[in-house]
Amino acid sequence: MSHLRRDELEILFRQAGLELSDSAHERLVQFLELVIHTNEQLNLTAITSLEEGYVKHLYDSLAIIGLPEFARADTLIDIGSGAGFPSIPLAICFPGKRFTSLDSTQKKINFQAQAAELLGLQNFTTCWGRAEELAHSPAYRESFDLATARAVAQVNILLELALPFVKTGSAAVFYKGKDYLSELESLQKPLAVLHAGLDRAISYHLPDNLGERAFVVFQKQQPTASAYPRKPGVPQKKPL
Numbered sequence: 001m002s003h004l005r006r007d008e009l010e011i012l013f014r015q016a017g018l019e020l021s022d023s024a025h026e027r028l029v030q031f032l033e034l035v036i037h038t039n040e041q042l043n044l045t046a047i048t049s050l051e052e053g054y055v056k057h058l059y060d061s062l063a064i065i066g067l068p069e070f071a072r073a074d075t076l077i078d079i080g081s082g083a084g085f086p087s088i089p090l091a092i093c094f095p096g097k098r099f100t101s102l103d104s105t106q107k108k109i110n111f112q113a114q115a116a117e118l119l120g121l122q123n124f125t126t127c128w129g130r131a132e133e134l135a136h137s138p139a140y141r142e143s144f145d146l147a148t149a150r151a152v153a154q155v156n157i158l159l160e161l162a163l164p165f166v167k168t169g170s171a172a173v174f175y176k177g178k179d180y181l182s183e184l185e186s187l188q189k190p191l192a193v194l195h196a197g198l199d200r201a202i203s204y205h206l207p208d209n210l211g212e213r214a215f216v217v218f219q220k221q222q223p224t225a226s227a228y229p230r231k232p233g234v235p236q237k238k239p240l
């Protein structure tokens with residue numbers, strides 16, 4: 001595994017004032033191998049090589065660790081987590097935080113549950129269903145210190161899916177590609193309706209010139225009205 005960019009990952013941890021332990025690193029690679037291997041049967045991700053997955057899945061998932069919103073959060077929900085990104089790498093490295101990983105595709109959630117068991121993750125729970133429905137469940141509504149979503153939908157749609165899950169005063173952080181700026185142009189209405197504010201956007205580079213990415217950070221200012229999120233499919237068909 002020496003060709004994988006552990007040095008870059010270590011720098012990321014050091015910049016956040018943290019250290020990446022050998023055992024966490026071993027389990028990160030074990031998880032990635034499991035994703036790549038299982039992909040042959042389940043079609044979990046478009047990435048098929050360990051080298052690319054190391055940067056585009058592991059490094060990218062963990063790039064959030066330096067954000068104060070992440071550092072402060074004890075309970076996190078990852079919406080549309082697919083094969084478990086970013087939630088499983090984060091859960092491996094931060095055993096003191098509790099992660100809930102939500103996806104509407106059953107085979108992906110089953111994969112995540114099996115992977116978590118294999119890795120012995122005690123701080124990780126899976127949840128199968130649509131964000132539009134689960135956000136109305138009292139067990140999940142306004143319950144989390146942070147919501148994340150990577151590669152799930154446009155920002156205006158994500159706001160409606162994610163903000164109902166977080167407590168007032170807490171944040172939602174979306175992982176975006178380099179062309180995210182146009183998605184921030186039409187947020188006036190969703191932000192007003194959902195009582196939230198755009199805090200900031202932070203660009204970063206993946207190692208090995210594998211691309212530019214950004215975090216877009218929103219703060220929830222008041223509780224979400226009970227009408228939101230709307231019924232499954234409506235936030236996507238008729239974005240606020």
Ligand code: SAM
Binds near residue numbers: 079130132151152161
């Ligand atoms: N976050 C993962 C990643 O970055 O690799 C997966 C991204 S994948 C492109 C998007 C995932 O979001 C899919 O697994 C899909 O099932 C899930 N998804 C999309 N809309 C959803 C919704 N409304 N509720 C729950 N899951 C959703």
